[in-house]
Amino acid sequence: MSRDALIVGINNYQYEGLKYLSSPAEDAEAIASILEQHGQFNTIRRLPEAIKNLDSTTKSPYISQKGEVSLKQLKDSLVKLFKPETNQIPDTALFYFSGHGIRKTSGITEGFLCTSDVHPDREFNGLSLKWLRELLQESPIKKQIIWLDCCHSGEFLDFSEANPQEVGKGRDRCFIAASREFEEALLDINSKYSVLTKLILEGLEPDQYNEKSITTLSLSNYINEQIKQIKGNLQHPIFTNLGEPIPLTYGQKIAAENPETTETSDICPYKGLRYFELEDHHWFFGRETLTKTLLGKISQKNFLAVLGASGSGKSSVIRAGVLYQLKQGLTLQGSADWEIKIMVPGNQPMFTIAQQFLEPDLSRIQRSHQLETAESLLEKGSDGLKRLIETTDAPKVLLIIDQFEEIFAPDTDKAERERFIDCLLGAVEKCNGKLKVMIAMRADFFGKCVEETYSGLSQQIEENLVSVTPMKEKELLRAITKPAKLVNLPIEPLLIKEILKDIENSPGSLPLLQDALRELWKQRDHQGLTLANYTKLGRVAGSLNKRATDVYQSLTIAQQLTAKHIFLNLTQLGEGTEDTRRRFLKTDLVTENHDQASIDAMVQLLADEKLIVTDRTQQGDEVIDVAHEALIRHWELLQQWLDESRQQLQEQRKIESLAQEWRDRGYKNEYLLQGRWLKECRQKQQYLTLSTRASEFLEKSAKHQLMSRVQAVGLFFIIPLMGTYLGLREIQLNADTKLLENCPEKQEYCPGRREALQRLVKASKSLAYFDLDNANLYKANLTNANLYKANLEDAHLEDANLYKANLNNALLNNANLYKANLNNALLNNANLRYANLDNANLRYAKVTNANLTNANLHIANLTNANLEDANLEDANLTYAKLRYANLYNANLEDANLYNANITPRQIKSTCNWDQAFYNDYWDKEKREWIIDHEANKAYIEGLKQDKASDPKTPPDCSKWE
Template identity: 45%
Template sequence: MISSSERLELIKTLSSLPEAQFKQVAFALNPPKGSLPTETSQGKTAAALLDWVESPTGRGMNALRGILEDLGITPPAPSGICPYKGLSYFDCNDKDYKYFYGREALTQVLLDRVNQDNFLAIVGASGSGKSSVLQAGLLQHLKDKGDSEICILVPGEHPLQSLARAFIDEDSDRLDRAAQQAKAEALIAGGADGLRRLVQNSEAQRVVLVVDQFEEAFTLCQDKTERQAFFETLLGGLEATSSQLCLILAMRSDFVGKCFEQDYGGLAEAVNDHLKLVLPMTTEELTQAIEEPARQTGVSLEPGLTQALLKDLEQSPGGLPLLQYTLTELWQRQQGYQLKLSVYHQLGGVTGTLKQRADQVYESLTPEQRQTAKHIFLSLTQLGEGAEDTRRRVTQDSLVSSRYPENRVTEVVKQLADANLVVTDDQGEQRTATVDVAHEALIRIWPKLRQWLDENRDLLRQQRKVELAAEEWKAQGYKSGYLLQGLPLIEAKQFPTKNPAELPLSGLANTFIQTSIRQQQINRLKTASWLLIPAALVVGLVEYSIRESGIKADYARLDSESMSEEKQAVQDLVAGCSRQQQMKWIPHYFSERIFGHCRSLIGASLSDSDLNSTNLSNANLSNATLSNADLRNVNLSNANLSNAYIFASAFYNANLSNANLSRTFLNNAELSANLHNADLNNAELRNTDLNNANLSNANLSNANLSDAQNLTESQLTQAKLCRTTLPDNITFDPNRDCEALGIDPETGEDIGL
């Protein structure tokens, strides 16, 4: 069917024709006798004629347009909306369902299942159309019915967080969403009971909780404890609210076996009893999926094209995304409102279209951009262990390294997204964009990517193994018990020498390896110190001179124009501060040689520095200048930043717990960081962005928070306030904690506790 606006334009065109010319059009179309009204206006007759043209027995819109053009009349152009989805799925929204054909029977079966029961597992091969029939079929019907609240999630690396986000109202403003997320995460942390409360407080008659791409709970979530808790929360919540909650899972068929490896709180039994397979579409269903969307928009397929598509699909199991991508390319190259068979052959058929397009996009990049694109696609692929390789959603920040700078990653991601090879999703609250391949079909059929994966599979496994261990070390508070030892440490140390350019380790992983090496050195020192001490006495003077020369060189590099050299110099100067503080019993001479230096950075000029992901724990940066510095993910726990000038710097995800920030100038900084126990006495925080900052037990006495951005009262509940200048949206007493702090609220003098 054509759009309503195009229909009105056609009726207007036909109504305005001279009567003789209108009769010519009707005669040429040759509608059945009696199908047009008599003795009525030409406009009503035109509308009736158009109804017949669009009917299954009618001539079709292309025939009408051709007749009008033969008479020298220009018909209105057909709708510009492409009814095909490329590598995306048909979504649950106001337009996609209009062009979703071929799955009516399966949709009805799924509806019947959901109406009769409260659990459904939709299972199909990659490329079978699971997400489309779930979203544009089943969920669209439930949405149209109007008595259900639909909550959708994909598990990702942290499925419990994803589950909490599924209950957030995306139409609310940013602060409300952040507050909703905090409350939802707190409830989900309580397991099944928390999910029960979220469901029972819904105003809808029924809550339909949908977990699409359920296999991510196995492929992306590496924390077995969190995975188990996720499953138990879902199934426990379902049991507690069986009359109100309906749980729907959609997953790839090659991951069903994972559900049966353990009990997982009853998951295996539930999937086994409520499984519905998404089988390949029949020839009739495929024909509908090919032809009907085009007909809806007034465009036809050249004779023979449908048959060619169907023949190629027989050789391509799981080829629905390839079919949609090919039809999208044909749509963009249509000629005279018709999709052409000759163009289809030029594109290379169903399997060749995507390969050809991916190659064209890759070849259009510069050599540096090609290396970056290769790095991106490898990062977006989860290696299969006993199964096919799958997609791997990552943050765009994680793709950035010294080898692949942020500006180049950003421009290449944009070009790949514009070509519909990857998709991006900007996470508003977290200010972090995620990147994903548009569909796993690209991983399966693009020869260049398959070659990259085959050549680098072992190295990728080693890289991911080290980075996963580093993430676990970070999650466990950087405890020494989670550092590498023995053979894993040897392999991690050797990894950068095997392929340092192609597969760089993250900043956290490099710090993890260096810290593991230092811990190994400590262990060796403890067992053989009686041999090391005499040796140290012999070479001490010479070694001291060499070491001090290196330190002078590091201080000189602080003024280097190279950001990477400056960053390395900072890391070298303070690498041992944290461990030296923990191991005070070791004499300074030995601790500096075991753990690294801990030299002063008092008054250091580090404006515009890139210190992303560095470990500056316990460093002395008092009076330092760090304006416009990149301090994302930096560890500044227990650091001394008193009197520092840190104007407009980015602290996203930084750790400033127990840091001394007294009299620090932080105006216009982005301080989404951990400030637990931080001393912010007399700190300047005007216009600072404190979104999601942890201020528990932080000392904010005499601090200036006027015009602070995204600061909520919940963040200040456990902070210490005295003579604090607060923004207008905070109603707390600025002298609330003066008595506990032993400070006179009038004079600011210390009156003792």
């Protein structure tokens, strides 16, 4: 590690308008001395420098009280510091200045560091801070430290370059200015140093605070805290720290809470996005006061409402706090004997509460019988629930309903919601204290409780409310440090300060805090949890967003589509409230575009990354859920998807809800759709991503309606006369053809189009001239299909088999042909602008005169393909196989041919030659192609000259044969 410093302290000025200063030289020498003693700097240069003899052989430099510094000296020294003319560039450069500073406001406001030779009356003002900023921008030094102890030094920080975007360039910076741009820097009346320098000297002393090292960030924090305590202070230092903290000084002492050295455990003491469960009680700290409050309330009341912001820790304090204490029975006498049931209502709360009264370890038949009994009792409302409570031998039954807001989800039947609330509140009143109910609900849903009477729910909440308020600083300290102490995990004290500052005034930040701590634990080193790693992770607010985005971007394109599909389905769209989590059956995630295998694999991957959680219902169905609503609120990419898809999702959810009701009612025909509702839903089906079950629901509805009509008009007499099944099949296919022919051009959807298309494809019928705009042909078998002039703009053709398909003149703008098989396909004159042909098989394909501008042909196989006269401008052909492809007259202007398998002799073109093509030859002995870069370069230059001399005459391409 190489570190250089330039320390400047100027007392003397030639200009009469600038008074002599007594402290700058003292200030600067003190800074230089402490850096020499503790800073491990290789070189510390002083200005103005003087030398004193310590003895006959030893000389010591110091900053002269009477010396002067010219502008040229200061500029040359700064250039040498930040732009050294050497290959050995230091890792860190520090510049300290103490002296006069002036600010000019004539037209353009500018700040200057005054050198001894300044003369403001002659517009000679000293070192321009603008010049210094530009020098730092061009400097190769990665770690830059600037401390300015002079009047108006804040002018230095007023510039656009000092922003966090530069962190991505690997540059770390610390700027400290003694005062704002309009303020003067002052001398400390109780010290020989200035106010700022005195605080810097104190903050740089590591042994005084038992720190391993002092960094730029810890120094800034120290100065900021101390300056607040100075009464009547007229000076306000300014700080900017970009990138990672830079070490400044190193101490001899090491703080140790325990003198014994113990090994750090490999157990992570933080929960991440998951709430604390009962078994996690030993990691749960900081909510002791709230836990006691809740225990006291539930001992006295039979109904308790726990309300707080999403992410405030309601679920955790109930499970790892209240539930654990009740099970222990040490706080409330006899609570260990209580029967405690905890549930999340979902969109069928009556069914969910019935499940709470099933005995464990039952066979499927036994469970079915018990569930039927419980449901029949609950049909009687509160009286039925009272009877279920009375059957238990426990002295009390505590029913905890977490995420109570789920009963207000749009897909929850209003009548069932009312029955559920009436059942709960009525049973509490009728059970004479044996039933206690505790609900936990997001505070922003309280407004939903007052929209209807709901058996007096809002009044009950108001009278029995405990609000979950943000944790205090001491509580947060316990939540951060206590779990770490249990596993002997060190935490940098400054890291704790930064975390506390980041989550200040953020009532819903607890899951983000736990997630950031968990990620920090994964990045731990011998120093434990460090501020440097915290900064890399994006701090509290950015950690989750960054991690979720990193996971998503690590997926393939197909996997990304599946992940997006899952997260959208796990989000309950808010109606006057924020979006919330939505528990979802995994089987309902299977759609036409997302098969069971891809869903299973993605759910496992996302669960391993702790972004979603999985569970099972008592019926054995697997349900999935987001790890926490914080993911919905803070993942920017998911928010973007929701904004883009909100209207379609709302329409999709309505159909899914109808399909669920059909399923819940035993797949009875009376719950199928008919008439206008069916017609509208079938129209919407064309552009919605419905589950397999919902699609089946619409298919069954359509067939049921058709049969009803057939029976109504007596067509069952005619059908036998129409011939065999083959005849009926041909009638169907003819009807499908007619349907596609009548679909209006560019219409967003057409009822039944998708199904008709699939039947025609399966029957290998011609699709010539059809408008297939936005068609979903995922994995479709289009072998030998006639798609002449077909409109496939934006079509989804991923993995489709288009072997020998006729796509001449087809419109394929933006089509997704990822991994499509286009072997021997006809694509002459086809429009493939921006088409995705990544990994596509185009061997022997005919693509003459096709428009492939900006197309993605990454790794595409174009062996022996005919691309004569094709337009490949700006196309991505990286790693593409183009051996023996015919590229005669093809336009390859600005095409990306990096690592493409291509030979120059394949190309005969009149296009520009800015993109170099390798001149290569086959080495028979080595049996490989040898690239001749120099020959290629010379030949390209020759071609350019030929073309420049006579632009109308094509270059001689005979040499390429």
